[in-house]
Amino acid sequence: MVAERPDRERIVITGIGLAAPNGNSLDEFRQNLLAGRSGVRAYETRYFGKTVAGVCDFDELRYQRRKEVRRGTRAGGLAIYCAHEAIADAGLDWQNVDRSAIGIYIGVTEHGNVETENEIYQLKQYDYDTQFWSHHHNPRTVANNPAGEISLNLGITGPHYTLGAACAAGNAGIIQGVQMLRLGECDVALGGGVSESIHSFGIFASFNSQGALARHDDPTKASRPFDADRNGIVVAEGGCITVLERLSDARARDAKIYGEIVGHAMNSDATDFVNPDADRQAQCIRLALRRAELNPEDIDIVSTHATATTTGDVQESKALRQVWGGNGRTVFNNTKSFIGHAMGAAGVLELVGNLPAFSDGVCHATINLDRPDPECELPGLVANQPREVGPVNYILNNSFGMLGINSVVIVRRT
Amino acid sequence: MTADEIKLAIIDILSDIAPDEDISDLKEDVAFRDQLELDSMDFLDIVMELRKRYRIQIPEEEYTELASMSSTVKYLEPRMRDVKQ
Numbered sequence: 280m281v282a283e284r285p286d287r288e289r290i291v292i293t294g295i296g297l298a299a300p301n302g303n304s305l306d307e308f309r310q311n312l313l314a315g316r317s318g319v320r321a322y323e324t325r326y327f328g329k330t331v332a333g334v335c336d337f338d339e340l341r342y343q344r345r346k347e348v349r350r351g352t353r354a355g356g357l358a359i360y361c362a363h364e365a366i367a368d369a370g371l372d373w374q375n376v377d378r379s380a381i382g383i384y385i386g387v388t389e390h391g392n393v394e395t396e397n398e399i400y401q402l403k404q405y406d407y408d409t410q411f412w413s414h415h416h417n418p419r420t421v422a423n424n425p426a427g428e429i430s431l432n433l434g435i436t437g438p439h440y441t442l443g444a445a446c447a448a449g450n451a452g453i454i455q456g457v458q459m460l461r462l463g464e465c466d467v468a469l470g471g472g473v474s475e476s477i478h479s480f481g482i483f484a485s486f487n488s489q490g491a492l493a494r495h496d497d498p499t500k501a502s503r504p505f506d507a508d509r510n511g512i513v514v515a516e517g518g519c520i521t522v523l524e525r526l527s528d529a530r531a532r533d534a535k536i537y538g539e540i541v542g543h544a545m546n547s548d549a550t551d552f553v554n555p556d557a558d559r560q561a562q563c564i565r566l567a568l569r570r571a572e573l574n575p576e577d578i579d580i581v582s583t584h585a586t587a588t589t590t591g592d593v594q595e596s597k598a599l600r601q602v603w604g605g606n607g608r609t610v611f612n613n614t615k616s617f618i619g620h621a622m623g624a625a626g627v628l629e630l631v632g633n634l635p636a637f638s639d640g641v642c643h644a645t646i647n648l649d650r651p652d653p654e655c656e657l658p659g660l661v662a663n664q665p666r667e668v669g670p671v672n673y674i675l676n677n678s679f680g681m682l683g684i685n686s687v688v689i690v691r692r693t
Numbered sequence: 694m695t696a697d698e699i700k701l702a703i704i705d706i707l708s709d710i711a712p713d714e715d716i717s718d719l720k721e722d723v724a725f726r727d728q729l730e731l732d733s734m735d736f737l738d739i740v741m742e743l744r745k746r747y748r749i750q751i752p753e754e755e756y757t758e759l760a761s762m763s764s765t766v767k768y769l770e771p772r773m774r775d776v777k778q
């Protein structure tokens with residue numbers, strides 16, 4: 280019962296910090312999404328060789344010393360950058376904020392693969408003699424590492440942990456923040472997700488062996504969700520962290536509010552390790568709508584999850600047609616077509632890139648949609664050029680992952 | 694390696710471990726910890742780098758010998774006498 284919730288149980292987004300392959304701030308990211316600028320480029324990685332990837336170029340030394348970068352992980356560095364940017368954007372009075380009342384909830388698809396691969400590569404130079412294995416390996420690979428690095432860097436003493444949720448993790452980080460604020464476990468939540476996956480050769484090699492790694496002569500055209508010529512995922516790195524607060528607290532300090540989280544849901548397919556299940560995805564979307572007391576046609580923009588795999592895009596299209604019926608006013612877009620699949624960061628990056636639509640009334644496009652796949656038929660899909668859709672009141676964000684994990688977040692204009 | 698060569702080797706290791714700090718005028722008899730921001734993980738890095746670069750094994754109970762530049766060089770000199778650069 281959203282309308283009846285008191286303001287102290289209504290959770291709003293008051294700050295956003297991000298590092299995407301095509302932008303290091305929300306403004307830059309949004310401009311590039313509207314301009315159709317991809318962040319995918321040629322990339323080469325150990326053992327696997329030449330491929331394409333979404334690569335970030337944020338300034339690692341803006342908020343970290345060289346020593347911290349050396350000791351920590353790329354995921355930690357991304358998380359620290361995004362957390363600083365989000366806190367600054369939220370306008371929190373940092374010197375006077377009670378840092379024991381801040382919770383850090385960071386979604387990750389995986390963590391530790393990069394560090395383990397690096398360590399084994401080093402160890403090979405010493406003929407696998409484990410006395411040369413680094414004492415940094417454990418603190419770098421513990422699953423809470425990216426959230427813990429934020430805590431260390433910013434002196435935040437409230438709870439911190441990551442949420443392992445495959446590619447649904449970005450939404451999961453936000454959902455956890457919402458829930459912890461409602462439970463009174465914290466007064467400010469940093470909720471979001473990060474991914475350092477492009478620094479692991481294994482993720483490329485595994486998708487390749489699965490027949491699900493994108494390839495294209497022009498890297499910017501490699502990520503092609505819903506297109507008949509799609510051939511797989513473009514792996515990307517990235518991060519996005521939101522500052523979440525109770526509406527009552529945000530109003531009390533006259534904070535800028537990006538939107539209110541009015542609905543969310545997570546469920547499981549319980550069918551397959553990798554292949555998604557359209558019925559469970561549709562069920563997850565309907566659950567989020569029901570919790571928000573909304574009908575499908577109330578949603579103005581749906582940010583789709585589609586990753587440009589053969590099966591995944593067909594299944595999500597099917598789920599969306601099940602819920603929306605294919606004839607409504609709702610429009611759909613896809614951010615992975617610009618940046619590739621930022622894994623743990625994907626859900627939250629894809630959500631926040633759409634939030635400016637609340638003020639500009641524009642739905643950014645899905646690019647690289649040259650030959651729409653009939654099996655992915657999706658009336659309302661905004662192809663190649665952004666579309667002015669008028670006042671936007673509700674945005675729904677899908678984020679799904681391996682082992683059949685589904686997540687949906689709905690944000691309302693405030 | 695001579696004492697001077699060992700000292701240069703330590704400076705090289707420290708410059709990797711403490712990349713934000715100026716180590717050009719380290720006082721030889723003052724503890725590293727009193728001049729640089731080093732914690733226990735950093736000292737383990739020194740031990741690891743000596744092991745990796747020069748195959749020098751330092752028993753845990755002797756880590757305290759690495760407190761300052763002068764104590765480190767004094768400790769390593771007999772152990773690295775036959776090490777070629």
